[in-house]
Amino acid sequence: MRTLVLDNTYFPVRIVTWQKAMILLFTGRAEVLTEYSEKKIRSTTQTFNLPKTLRLFNRHRTSHKVKFSRQNVFWRDNFQCQYCFIKLPASKLTIDHVVPQSREGGTDWENVVACCPDCNVRKGSQLPNEANMPLKNPPRVPKWSPQICLRVKKEDPDDWNDWFPNKKVS
Ligand SMILES: [Zn+2]
Known part of the structure; x- marks a missing residue:
């Protein structure tokens, strides 16, 4: 079970384990927006529903930019070689x-x-036109997307989508 964390402007900023979510709650840094109604945890004196979505009381200082990383390049390119299109x-x-x-x-x-490794070897230190290997898409800075930036998983709740600004990702 994971919890989606929004900042005080309702912008999704991260996904945390439910244990971290409980810490945010108990330390007074966030409020619950939605809960997993079917999941409860018990302390010695109380029972809580696990939070599905939390809102922080503070503005989260995030740039809303996609961090440049190897993994995020693969996400942007849909895990496809940009020369031969193999996935x-x-x-x-x-x-x-x-x-x-x-x-x-x-x-x-x-x-x-x-x-892909084959295209990488074939291209070597040439430019695409020198290697006669046109690019599928010109590489661009990707738009912020929760799927890329927060690494949403299949098992995460569908209704998180309600909080996502640009829902579509290729
Ligand atoms: Zn290739």
């Missing part, structure tokens, strides 16, 4: 610098894509 698990994917690092290409959203 692979993260453990099999590599990242490719579109403009190679040896040619001053940066390590950032606009120059890094998911790439």
Whole structure:
């Protein structure tokens, strides 16, 4: 069981274990918005429903930007090699610098894509047009999305979607 945490503006900022959620509650830092009605925990004197959604009393200082990381590049690119379109698990994917690092290409959203090992070897230190390997999509800074930024799992409650600003993710 996990708990979605919103800031005081109702913006979803993170997902925590229910144990952490209870700490936020007991320390007076958050209020319950929705509960798991079927799940209860008992202390020696009280029974609580597990919180499904909490709202913090403070504004959470978050930039609402997607952190640049290898895993998030894979998410943005839908776990597909951006050259041959094959879909692979993260453990099999590599990242490719579109403009190679040896040619001053940066390590950032606009120059890094998911790439399968075969394409990575084939491309080597060439540019896409030199290798005759056009990109599927020009790499961009992704929009903040709860699915990417909060790592929503299949088993998490569907009604969390009500709090998500942009619900669709490819
Ligand atoms: Zn490939």
